[in-house]
Amino acid sequence: MTQRDPIFRLEGVTRRYGNLTALDGIDFVAEDNAYIALLGPSGSGKTSLLRVIAGFETPDAGRIWFQGRDITDLPAHERGIGFVFQNFALFPHLTVFENVAFGLRHGAQALPKDEITERVKSSIEMVGLAGLEDRSPEQISGGQKQRVALARSLVMQPKLVLLDEPLGALDANLRERMQVELRAIRERLDVTFLHVTGSETEALAMGDKVAVLDAGRIVQYDTPDTIYDGPVVSDVAKFLNRFNLFEGSLENGIFTGAFGAVPVTNPRKNKSDTYAIRYDRTQIFDAGDANLPGPALPARFLASEYLGSSIIFLFETEDQKTVEVDHHLSLGEPRPLTVGENYTLSWNPEHAIVFGKETAR
Amino acid sequence: MTATSRNRQKKTTFRLLAPGVVWMILFLIAPIMMIVYVSFWTQTTFAINSTLTLDSWKNFFASEAYVGALWTTIRLWLIVLTLTFVIGYPAALYVGLMVKSKTISTVLLVLCVIPFWTSFLIRVLAWRPMLGKEGAINIILQKLGLIQTPIEVLLFSELSVIIGMTQIYVVFMVGPIAFMLGRIDHNIIEAARDLGAGFGRIFWKIIFPLSLPGVVVGAIFVSVMVLGEFATSGALSGRKVNLLGNIIVTQVGSLKWAMASVVGVILTILLGIVVAGFLRIVDLKREI
Known part of the structure; x- marks a missing residue:
């Protein structure tokens, strides 16, 4: 980081809708020239946060700083922050070219015609839509609309672009291609992307940094690998969708759960006692096997799901909880399993992450 | 597809279309053709016969009163339309766009329609006690001391019509605009704001163009009704304002069928031109 002001900064931003607190005193500092993914389940306030930053809504409390300037009271059209809508929000009566040119033609500063044409052309080329300038929005595909929406924001040369679940309306194939392209486009321009998503894989794949939002608060802001390996609270581990979580009780460094009592070190402060082990750290053993690397969890095999590079095995414990085991095929063929048979699941306790109301002294 | 099945499909299409076509021929095409035909009949003072002649048409265009009525109709139509x-x-803008709650906007639209619970003639005649020499408006203005003598031009004039x-x-x-x-x-409007456009620009470049089909439908409704009007001008103008509709009424009243038909044909042509003109502005089939 340079000595410059951060691109934007939130100070205790709070937004309420009646009794519902959508944003609960959010403090946040965003790096320049970064791809920031904002991950949160639906209802966590992620869209509200984006709308407050864009200026479509005013916060009930707190300040928003953009490029060293307090913009809390500035109307949306004077902020110069790009916004890409989930449903693209293209102007249906204008051609692709006119959609992209809209901000240059009708924005704050009047530009000469030649410059507008030139900037629009290069912007359309950048998103790979050259040749479609004269089409109307209803004559292009979903992926192309997404690109028009992006070009329409980027042509204004903003320093910050907010993307509200930009890939949500695309099919899986297209989504992956757009992920790569969004990152490539961002790297070519000196711009920060704040990308809101409900998909943990998308957030981890795309963000240079990931902010996890829960119940109107940012609970963790870090690089994707740090978050993946070390969620700070059990809720983050839950959204990541890569951990088997076991409720239990933690007392004097001993966690008691479905797999018995296990000594734990360095539990993380949390509102409940939860034991987390990643799907791909969980291993399968025969029932009664004595050579276990750690705790023993008896479970019944339910089904398997083939994912190409790995296989997910679904088990059910005695207390009706589903446990997943991710076996990567580069580790060799998985052992044959019989549906309905009982097995023992185990793992190396060093890989477990324990959350507890009681923390290490 | 084989020739027989294609043939069968054609027959089905025809059968499905037949009721509508018959209805239209009986109650639209045939009456219009009849009016056109009658407009060329020979009219004498007390009788009419089917000898074809151009007399009624010549009479219409030779009469200052009739041609004047055509211009009055066009002028009043343009004023009322505007x-x-x-x-x-602005009312539609408020109801359709500014009001966020769907319930309130429906309530407001229903409020607009409430006057229709009374008959058309009552609504027209209710303007007499409002606009008259000793009507509500004049009394209020006099009480407030804004005027000394009542404004007479308010009633029985073109203004009252x-x-x-x-x-x-x-x-x-x-209705159609709202x-x-x-x-x-709403995202479209926010997108425009995000791109730096102020309210004026957003209105003229986004909102107005997108509402244009509603304006056209509304304009067609108003035009069709105003061009065929006779009751409002009859009740509020004191016979000073003659529209094509009023001429038809008087001609029919005195059993001058040929002349009534001439005016009817002219009115129909005028309406056809107006509606066709409006439909050129937007492609309604695409919008609805």
């Missing part, structure tokens, strides 16, 4: 648009659009027609038909402009405005995605 007024319903100028008054109706314009006021009456505008009040009665403005709602037909509000409907189109209600369909605009």
Whole structure:
């Protein structure tokens, strides 16, 4: 980081809708020239946060700083922050070219015609839509609309672009291609992307940094690998969708759960006692096997799901909880399993992450 | 597809179309053809016979009163159309776009329609005690000391006809426009704001173009009704304002079928031109 002001900064931003607190005193500092993914389940306030930053809504409390300037009271059209809508929000009566040119033609500063044409052309080329300038929005595909929406924001040369679940309306194939392209486009321009998503894989794949939002608060802001390996609270581990979580009780460094009592070190402060082990750290053993690397969890095999590079095995414990085991095929063929048979699941306790109301002294 | 099955499909299509076609021929095409035919009949003072002649048409265009009525009709139509648009659009903008709650916007639209619970003639005649020499408006203005003598031009003039027609038909402009405005995605307006456009730009470049189909439908409604009007001008102008509709009424009243037909044909042609002209502005099939 340079000595410059951060691109934007939130100070205790709070937004309420009646009794519902959508944003609960959010403090946040965003790096320049970064791809920031904002991950949160639906209802966590992620869209509200984006709308407050864009200026479509005013916060009930707190300040928003953009490029060293307090913009809390500035109307949306004077902020110069790009916004890409989930449903693209293209102007249906204008051609692709006119959609992209809209901000240059009708924005704050009047530009000469030649410059507008030139900037629009290069912007359309950048998103790979050259040749479609004269089409109307209803004559292009979903992926192309997404690109028009992006070009329409980027042509204004903003320093910050907010993307509200930009890939949500695309099919899986297209989504992956757009992920790569969004990152490539961002790297070519000196711009920060704040990308809101409900998909943990998308957030981890795309963000240079990931902010996890829960119940109107940012609970963790870090690089994707740090978050993946070390969620700070059990809720983050839950959204990541890569951990088997076991409720239990933690007392004097001993966690008691479905797999018995296990000594734990360095539990993380949390509102409940939860034991987390990643799907791909969980291993399968025969029932009664004595050579276990750690705790023993008896479970019944339910089904398997083939994912190409790995296989997910679904088990059910005695207390009706589903446990997943991710076996990567580069580790060799998985052992044959019989549906309905009982097995023992185990793992190396060093890989477990324990959350507890009681923390290490 | 084989020739027989294609043939069968053709027959099915024809059968499905037949009731509509028969209905249209019986109740639209045939009467119009009849009016055109009768307009060429020979009219004598007490009788009419089917000898074809151009006399009625020549009479119409030779008479200053009749041609004058044509121009009055066109002039009043343009004035009322403009007024319903100028008054109706802001109202529609409020109901269709500004009001966030769907319930409130429905309630407001219903309020606009409440006058229709009384009959058309009552609504027209209700303007007499409002606009008259000793009517409500004059009394209020005199009480307030704004005027010394009552404004007489308020009633039994072209002005009163314009006021009456505008009040009665403005709602037909509000409805379709509010409907189109209600369909605009709010994200589109926010996107325009995000791109730096102020309210004026957003209105003229986004909102107005997207509401244009509603304006056209409203304009067609108002035009069709105003061009065929006779009751408002009859009741509020004191016979000073003669529209084509009024001429038809008097000609039919005195059993001058040929002349009534001539005026009817002219009115129909005028309406056809107006509606066709409006439909050229937007492609309604694409919008609805």
